[in-house]
Amino acid sequence: MIHYQISTYEPSNGFVHIQMRFKAETNSPIFLQLPAWRPGRYELANYARNIKNFSIQNEKGEAIPYDKITKEKWALQSSVNSEITVSYGYYAQLPDAGNSFINAQLCYINPVNCMLYVEGMQHQPCEIKLPLSASAQVACQLPFDGNSLHAENFDQLADSPFFISANLQHHSIQHGNCNIHFWAAGEVAMNWEQLKLDTIAYANIQEEIFGALPMTDFHFLYLFREDVFRHGVEHANSTVIAMGPGKSMTEPLAYNDLLAISSHELFHVWNIKRMRPVEMLPYDFTKENYSKLGYVYEGITTYYGDLALVHAGVWTQETYLKSLSDDFKKHVNNEGRFNYSIEDASFDTWVDGYVPGVPGRKVSIYTEGLVAALIVDLYLLKQSDGKHRLNHVLADMYQLTYLQQKGYTKELYKELLEKWSGQNMDWYFQDMIEGKGKMTKHLEAAIAWIGCELCFAENEQGLLNCELKIKENQSAAENLLFKNWLNLTA
Numbered sequence: 001m002i003h004y005q006i007s008t009y010e011p012s013n014g015f016v017h018i019q020m021r022f023k024a025e026t027n028s029p030i031f032l033q034l035p036a037w038r039p040g041r042y043e044l045a046n047y048a049r050n051i052k053n054f055s056i057q058n059e060k061g062e063a064i065p066y067d068k069i070t071k072e073k074w075a076l077q078s079s080v081n082s083e084i085t086v087s088y089g090y091y092a093q094l095p096d097a098g099n100s101f102i103n104a105q106l107c108y109i110n111p112v113n114c115m116l117y118v119e120g121m122q123h124q125p126c127e128i129k130l131p132l133s134a135s136a137q138v139a140c141q142l143p144f145d146g147n148s149l150h151a152e153n154f155d156q157l158a159d160s161p162f163f164i165s166a167n168l169q170h171h172s173i174q175h176g177n178c179n180i181h182f183w184a185a186g187e188v189a190m191n192w193e194q195l196k197l198d199t200i201a202y203a204n205i206q207e208e209i210f211g212a213l214p215m216t217d218f219h220f221l222y223l224f225r226e227d228v229f230r231h232g233v234e235h236a237n238s239t240v241i242a243m244g245p246g247k248s249m250t251e252p253l254a255y256n257d258l259l260a261i262s263s264h265e266l267f268h269v270w271n272i273k274r275m276r277p278v279e280m281l282p283y284d285f286t287k288e289n290y291s292k293l294g295y296v297y298e299g300i301t302t303y304y305g306d307l308a309l310v311h312a313g314v315w316t317q318e319t320y321l322k323s324l325s326d327d328f329k330k331h332v333n334n335e336g337r338f339n340y341s342i343e344d345a346s347f348d349t350w351v352d353g354y355v356p357g358v359p360g361r362k363v364s365i366y367t368e369g370l371v372a373a374l375i376v377d378l379y380l381l382k383q384s385d386g387k388h389r390l391n392h393v394l395a396d397m398y399q400l401t402y403l404q405q406k407g408y409t410k411e412l413y414k415e416l417l418e419k420w421s422g423q424n425m426d427w428y429f430q431d432m433i434e435g436k437g438k439m440t441k442h443l444e445a446a447i448a449w450i451g452c453e454l455c456f457a458e459n460e461q462g463l464l465n466c467e468l469k470i471k472e473n474q475s476a477a478e479n480l481l482f483k484n485w486l487n488l489t490a
C-alpha cells in the first residue's frame with residue numbers, strides 16, 4: 001500500500017502540501033516518478049516545475065539523500081523494509097479541467113499532476129488521506145471512507161481527480177444501474193432538472209452503441225468560472241469540465257455548449273478510457289505515447305458528442321447543422337490541411353497539438369477527425385441504404401478490443417469499415433487519413449448524398465464562411481438518408 005496525504009494549510013500561497021509514504025521492498029535503488037503527461041492531453045506537461053521543498057526522510061525523520069536523474073524522476077538508496085516519506089509542495093493555481101487548483105473555498109486536485117509513484121510498485125493499492133473540515137464534501141470517482149480515497153493502483157489514482165469543498169452543489173439521478181452525479185464548484189445559474197433529463201437523453205443514445213454505462217456511479221465534476229472558459233477532460237468513471245461564465249448556464253448558447261462538451265466527455269467513457277489504441281495500453285507516464293489514431297479517439301468522439309445531442313432531441317436539427325457549419329468553417333480556413341495529414345497531426349500533438357502552431361503547418365485531430373468520421377458515417381449509410389453506420393463499427397471494435405483486453409489498430413478499424421460497408425476502403429485511408437488537402441472534396445460529395453450543400457462566402461475578416469444547407473430540390477431518397485443520419489425517423 002502506498003499512503004498519500006494532502007494538506008492545504010496555506011491555500012493563500014497557492015501550494016498544496018503532499019506526503020507519500022511507503023515501505024522499501026528491496027535493498028536496490030528506488031526510483032520515484034512524476035507523470036510526464038496526462039491522458040487526454042497528448043503532450044509533455046512539465047508538472048515538475050510546480051514542485052518546491054522536496055525532501056525524503058526515513059522512519060526516524062532523518063533526511064535521505066537523493067539524486068534527480070530526469071526532469072521528473074528521483075533516485076534514492078534505502079534498505080528493505082525501511083519506511084520512506086517523500087514530502088513536497090505543489091503549486092496548484094490552474095483552474096482548468098486538467099490541472100489542480102486551491103483557494104479558500106476549493107481544493108481541486110488532479111493526482112496525475114502532482115502524485116509520484118514508486119517504480120515497480122504502481123500495481124499496489126493507494127490511499128489518499130484528505131484535508132477535511134467538518135462541512136467538506138468530496139467529489140471523486142474513487143471510493144471514499146470518510147477520511148481517505150482508495151485506488152486499486154497508481155493508474156486508477158492518476159485517473160481520479162477530486163474536489164473538496166464545503167460549498168459544492170450536488171445533484172444526482174439514477175439511470176439504469178448507474179447513479180449519475182453532478183457536482184458544481186463555483187457560482188452557477190443552472191436548471192438542474194433540465195440538465196438531468198438532457199444528460200440521460202444523450203447517454204441513452206451513446207448506450208445504443210456500446211451498451212449500458214459500464215459503472216455504478218458516474219460523476220460530472222463541473223468547475224464553474226466567472227470568465228469565458230471551456231475545457232473538459234475524460235476519466236474512466238468521471239469527467240472534469242471547467243466552464244464559464246457560470247452565471248450564463250441558463251442561456252441557450254452557453255447551455256448548449258455545456259451539453260456539447262459533456263456529451264463529448266461521456267462518449268470518451270468508451271472511446272479512449274476503455275477502447276484504446278494498442279500503443280497506449282497501458283499508458284506509459286514516463287514519456288510520449290505516440291499514436292496516429294487521434295482521428296478515432298478524438299475525431300469520432302467529437303462527431304458523436306454532438307450527433308448524440310440531435311439524435312436525443314436535446315439539440316434541434318438547426319442547432320446541429322449550425323454547429324457542423326462552424327466545424328467546416330474551421331476546416332476550410334486551415335491551410336495546414338495541405339501540409340499535414342490527420343495521422344501526422346495525431347503523432348505531432350506531442351509537438352504542437354495544443355497551441356496555434358506556426359502558420360499553415362498542421363490540422364486539428366478534433367476538427368479533421370470529425371469531418372473524417374462524418375464522411376465515413378454517411379458513406380456507410382449510403383452503401384447500406386440506411387441500415388449500417390459507424391455505430392456498428394464502433395460496437396464491433398469495442399467487443400473485439402476492450403472486452404478482450406486488447407488495444408485497437410488502424411488495420412482493425414479499416415477491416416471493420418470494410419465489413420460494414422462491403423467495400424474496399426483504401427480510398428478513405430489514402431485520402432482522408434494519410435492524404436493531404438483531399439478531405440474537402442469528399443466532404444462536399446458526402447454532403448450531397450443527403451441532399452445538402454456547402455455554401456461558401458467570404459466574411460469581413462477575409463475568412464470563408466461555410467454554411468451547411470439543405471438543398472431546395474432535395475430528392476425523396478436524399479431526404480430519407482438525411483433523416484436516417486439524424487435519426488429523425490426513429
Ligand SMILES: [Zn+2]
Nearest residue numbers: 264268298301
Ligand atoms: Zn476529447
